[in-house]
Structure formats: C-alpha cells, structure tokens
Amino acid sequence: MRVSEAIIAADEIRAGNKVPITAKRRWLKAFDDTVYADIISKHEGAENIAAPADYTVEDCEMLIPDTHSEVYVWYLVSQIDATLGETERYNTSAERHNSLYNAFSRWYTREHTPINNTHLRNVSRVRGI
Numbered sequence: 001m002r003v004s005e006a007i008i009a010a011d012e013i014r015a016g017n018k019v020p021i022t023a024k025r026r027w028l029k030a031f032d033d034t035v036y037a038d039i040i041s042k043h044e045g046a047e048n049i050a051a052p053a054d055y056t057v058e059d060c061e062m063l064i065p066d067t068h069s070e071v072y073v074w075y076l077v078s079q080i081d082a083t084l085g086e087t088e089r090y091n092t093s094a095e096r097h098n099s100l101y102n103a104f105s106r107w108y109t110r111e112h113t114p115i116n117n118t119h120l121r122n123v124s125r126v127r128g129i
Helices: 003-013 021-038 070-083 087-111 115-127
Strands: none
Touching (some): 003 070, 070 087
16 A cells, blocks of 8 residues: 555545644554564565655555555554544544454464574474474
C-alpha cells in the first residue's frame, strides 16, 4: 500500500478530521519502523528489506504487502481517534488494528524463517529428531 492510499482510506473512514497530513505521514513512518523492528528484522532475509526513506513522497510503497495492508488504514484511524480524544472510537479502531497486525505477524512468521530457529534445527539434527 502506498502512503497516499492509506491516508485517503483513513480519511474516508474518519471524514472531516482535521489532523494534518504531516502527522499522518509521521505516524506511518513510525509504524513501519515498528513493523521492521518487531517482525521483519527477526526473520531471515531482513537485510534485503528496507522501509521507504521518505514518507513525504505519497506514492512510496510501505512494508506490509497489499494482502495485509488494511492494517495501515486502521492504524491511522486509531491514531486519528486518539488525537481527537474519541475514546470509544479509539478503543474500537485500536482493537481492529491490533487484530489485523497480529494476523499479519502470524502470516509473516509462517512465510519466513525466524532467525532464532537456526539453533533449534541444529539441536534436532544432533539428537536425531
């Protein structure tokens, strides 16, 4: 998903919000940094993946593939709700975001070998398992 697509989709859900686009871009950058640190960097091949350097370029592609990109939209919606002090809305949007984020994390771990599993494979070979 591109930065502009995530912002447009979130703004459609929370139409009329006055949160500046610069804040939304900053949130997306911070979220992608978290995705990389918490999930991607812990799997083989992470050295070949990098978050975009410039989130002010609206057509830059973010880290999470399109099959799970709705997580970006709900992250922005939850941040908008929190910023506007909409507690009930925030609780709902944050729950939706967390569910999508956890689904992405599980999918990524199924599809990519965790770095720390190397020693477990070696142990099973030694034991003949």
